[in-house]
Amino acid sequence: MAVVTYRDALNQALREEMQRDDRVFLMGEEVGVYQGAYKVSKGLLQEFGEMRVVDTPITELGFAGIGVGAAMVGLRPVIEFMTWNFALLAIDQVVNSAAKLHYMSGGQFNIPIVFRGPNGAALQLSAQHSQAFESWLAHVPGLKVVSPGTPHDAKGLLKSAVRDDNPVIFFEGEMLYNTKGEVPDEEYLIPIGKADQKREGEHCTIVTYGKSVLLAMPAADQLAREGIRVDVIDLRTVRPMDVDAITASVRKTNRAVVLEEGWEVAGIGAQVVDYIQRDCFDDLDAPVVRVHQADVPMPYAKNLERAAKPDVAKTIAAVKKVMYLE
Amino acid sequence: MATKVFMEALSPTMEEGRLVKWLKAEGDAVKSGDVLAEVETDKAIMELVARGDGVLRKRLLDEGATSPVSTLIAVIAAKDEDISALTAGAPAAAPKAAAPSPQQSAAALSAQQPAAPASTPAAGTPGPTPHAPSPTAATTRQRSSPLARRLAVERGLDLGSIGGSGPGGRIVKRDVESAPGVTAAPAATRAPVRAASGEDFRDVPLTQIRKTIARRLAESIGPVPTFYLTAEFDLERAAEMRSAMAELGDEYKVSFNDIVMKAVATALAQHPECNAHWLGDHMRYFNRVHLGMAVAVEDGLITPVIFDADRKGLRELALEARELAGRARERRLKPEEYTGSTFSVSNLGMFGIDHFTAIINPPEAGILAIGGIEPKPVVFDGNVVVRRRLRVTMSCDHRVIDGATGARFLQTLRRLLELPLLLTY
Numbered sequence: 001m002a003v004v005t006y007r008d009a010l011n012q013a014l015r016e017e018m019q020r021d022d023r024v025f026l027m028g029e030e031v032g033v034y035q036g037a038y039k040v041s042k043g044l045l046q047e048f049g050e051m052r053v054v055d056t057p058i059t060e061l062g063f064a065g066i067g068v069g070a071a072m073v074g075l076r077p078v079i080e081f082m083t084w085n086f087a088l089l090a091i092d093q094v095v096n097s098a099a100k101l102h103y104m105s106g107g108q109f110n111i112p113i114v115f116r117g118p119n120g121a122a123l124q125l126s127a128q129h130s131q132a133f134e135s136w137l138a139h140v141p142g143l144k145v146v147s148p149g150t151p152h153d154a155k156g157l158l159k160s161a162v163r164d165d166n167p168v169i170f171f172e173g174e175m176l177y178n179t180k181g182e183v184p185d186e187e188y189l190i191p192i193g194k195a196d197q198k199r200e201g202e203h204c205t206i207v208t209y210g211k212s213v214l215l216a217m218p219a220a221d222q223l224a225r226e227g228i229r230v231d232v233i234d235l236r237t238v239r240p241m242d243v244d245a246i247t248a249s250v251r252k253t254n255r256a257v258v259l260e261e262g263w264e265v266a267g268i269g270a271q272v273v274d275y276i277q278r279d280c281f282d283d284l285d286a287p288v289v290r291v292h293q294a295d296v297p298m299p300y301a302k303n304l305e306r307a308a309k310p311d312v313a314k315t316i317a318a319v320k321k322v323m324y325l326e
Numbered sequence: 327m328a329t330k331v332f333m334e335a336l337s338p339t340m341e342e343g344r345l346v347k348w349l350k351a352e353g354d355a356v357k358s359g360d361v362l363a364e365v366e367t368d369k370a371i372m373e374l375v376a377r378g379d380g381v382l383r384k385r386l387l388d389e390g391a392t393s394p395v396s397t398l399i400a401v402i403a404a405k406d407e408d409i410s411a412l413t414a415g416a417p418a419a420a421p422k423a424a425a426p427s428p429q430q431s432a433a434a435l436s437a438q439q440p441a442a443p444a445s446t447p448a449a450g451t452p453g454p455t456p457h458a459p460s461p462t463a464a465t466t467r468q469r470s471s472p473l474a475r476r477l478a479v480e481r482g483l484d485l486g487s488i489g490g491s492g493p494g495g496r497i498v499k500r501d502v503e504s505a506p507g508v509t510a511a512p513a514a515t516r517a518p519v520r521a522a523s524g525e526d527f528r529d530v531p532l533t534q535i536r537k538t539i540a541r542r543l544a545e546s547i548g549p550v551p552t553f554y555l556t557a558e559f560d561l562e563r564a565a566e567m568r569s570a571m572a573e574l575g576d577e578y579k580v581s582f583n584d585i586v587m588k589a590v591a592t593a594l595a596q597h598p599e600c601n602a603h604w605l606g607d608h609m610r611y612f613n614r615v616h617l618g619m620a621v622a623v624e625d626g627l628i629t630p631v632i633f634d635a636d637r638k639g640l641r642e643l644a645l646e647a648r649e650l651a652g653r654a655r656e657r658r659l660k661p662e663e664y665t666g667s668t669f670s671v672s673n674l675g676m677f678g679i680d681h682f683t684a685i686i687n688p689p690e691a692g693i694l695a696i697g698g699i700e701p702k703p704v705v706f707d708g709n710v711v712v713r714r715r716l717r718v719t720m721s722c723d724h725r726v727i728d729g730a731t732g733a734r735f736l737q738t739l740r741r742l743l744e745l746p747l748l749l750t751y
Contacts, residue, residue: 254473254499281472282472282473282475282476283473283476284471284472284473285471285472285473285474285498285499286471286498324491324492324493324498324500
């Protein structure tokens with residue numbers, strides 16, 4: 001198995017899907033000539049030409065709408081947002097058009113579209129460019145929301161997203177693009193809506209997804225050195241959520257920590273906690289603890305930004321809290 | 327509009343109640359507020375009142391039978407109203423209750439063994455423990471995780487017998503797992519009463535009060551790190567004072583117990599560090615002295631409270647103690663009369679006990695065990711003389727009271743009892 005970066009895993013997925021199906025095309029700012037702001041689309045313009053790798057002006061609402069229209073007439077667009085922070089300008093097309101048309105046309109139109117790009121905070125990009133939007137979009141019926149944390153999951157899920165006949169929101173991460181991991185040489189797909197147990201343990205469950213997997217794994221390593229073995233459940237997809245994977249783990253460990261990048265209020269973690277209290281009430285030995293970003297706009301100052309973000313130490317502290325080891 | 331009558335929680339710790347007596351018959355007209363029945367809680371016999379107007383159409387619980395709190399036990403409705411939907415599924419009152427009450431089993435035994443005097447519980451029979459303070463309900467409810475509750479049920483453990491190690495005393499999985507086997511129910515067996523009839527044993531069902539005592543005592547002796555301070559006081563002057571007061575007339579008669587309680591209350595007012603509660607994550611020191619006074623009742627004990635005992639004169643305190651003890655024995659105390667004590671005393675002197683230790687009544691930090699007053703030879707001013715002496719032992723929760731703290735309190739108590747005129751100061 002080759003070790004590749006998250007960036008290259010996405011690039012492989014796009015290339016393979018564009019080779020497989022000529023209805024698939026990529027559109028967004030700087031995806032063509034510049035080879036992508038984060039080089040995810042490297043080489044695609046050269047291979048597929050400018051009819052299928054389309055550079056757009058800085059008009060998020062416009063190209064998102066063109067994408068929805070293209071999907072309505074049978075194409076399978078992949079719309080790249082340079083970051084999801086910019087996609088706020090396009091949210092009407094995502095929420096009011098892409099998510100609704102299948103329903104409001106009585107099933108006459110499928111909208112097989114992928115909206116993808118980096119989500120959440122990188123480093124010192126300040127309040128307007130450091131936001132995690134998964135709970136905004138997961139809120140909307142009609143959208144699927146995917147947030148892989150490893151190159152392997154990113155490739156398999158992006159391929160599934162392109163083949164899905166419904167709009168799929170695909171969250172990547174600037175801090176993820178350079179991370180490396182094993183990716184199978186042969187073709188594979190990962191189903192949307194299926195979690196992955198990234199670590200097995202019996203003392204506590206950590207439910208997480210996306211970039212936060214990179215916090216959960218070192219936290220699990222450190223805890224293991226103290227004799228605390230945690231189950232790490234990587235949701236990979238936040239909508240539809242793999243509730244069975246969560247509850248099976250919590251029934252085993254009796255304790256859970258939910259770790260996410262975004263804010264606390266109405267976050268994905270709140271939904272996870274709801275599933276746990278609903279299905280695992282009599283299995284819980286402690287209230288579920290959440291780890292998340294501080295409830296403030298992301299600070300620019302390096303020290304404040306560090307304090308505001310979830311991290312390994314906060315995750316370990318949360319696990320110890322639910323285990324009554326404080 | 328029909329009104330459902332439920333077994334209500336008539337004391338703060340009540341989980342089930344025994345219906346002692348229905349005061350309304352089926353068909354009787356009732357108004358909201360009318361007393362429907364007398365119910366034995368874990369503490370006392372209480373009145374269950376109607377919460378609606380109409381006719382008591384159906385009684386679903388027999389006299390003598392027990393049901394958990396919130397169980398439907400009767401229906402009040404209009405005379406002709408159809409109540410079948412309300413009573414369907416509720417167990418119909420059967421002539422024989424499933425769980426026999428102590429009285430019923432005693433009666434059954436009497437029928438079989440008409441000559442057996444032991445088949446009727448003797449009033450004031452001391453239980454197996456020398457003293458057990460009655461639980462007060464002033465503590466917050468026992469916290470436990472949902473998992474701990476489920477595990478306790480699966481293993482047949484009583485959560486009340488398990489100490490909680492989680493935040494705020496929450497019982498968590500590890501506490502249940504480390505609890506010893508199935509509950510030994512320490513108070514389940516009573517001191518054997520010798521049966522003249524040749525019966526080897528006599529089974530007595532647990533009464534509500536016995537269950538509560540068992541649960542609370544286990545709670546106390548387990549997690550409360552207790553130590554004991556014993557002192558012997560010279561009560562010669564107090565005895566002289568008591569005789570002198572009695573000579574003034576009946577209205578001035580007080581018991582030694584009254585004098586000791588007055589002294590304890592006065593000493594506590596001077597030592598708030600002993601007049602305290604341990605509340606898990608904090609301690610509470612009281613500025614007022616509410617003195618709990620253990621009273622033996624027929625099948626257990628209860629601790630009525632003399633509120634603001636330090637501010638009451640000796641006579642007022644004596645009258646109140648007598649009155650409370652009397653109603654305690656009749657089990658007619660209201661919950662607010664046996665909750666809220668800040669410190670307790672227990673006296674077994676009248677049983678000929680010269681010295682014993684008492685078990686702390688959580689969350690209180692201390693309890694004083696009072697023995698009997700005995701004439702003893704002691705060295706007094708260089709001569710061996712006979713003086714009336716009293717031995718007391720203070721049980722202290724070491725989390726709140728340290729050795730020297732308790733000792734200073736006993737010093738003050740000694741001064742007050744050996745120079746009882748100070749009580750008038």
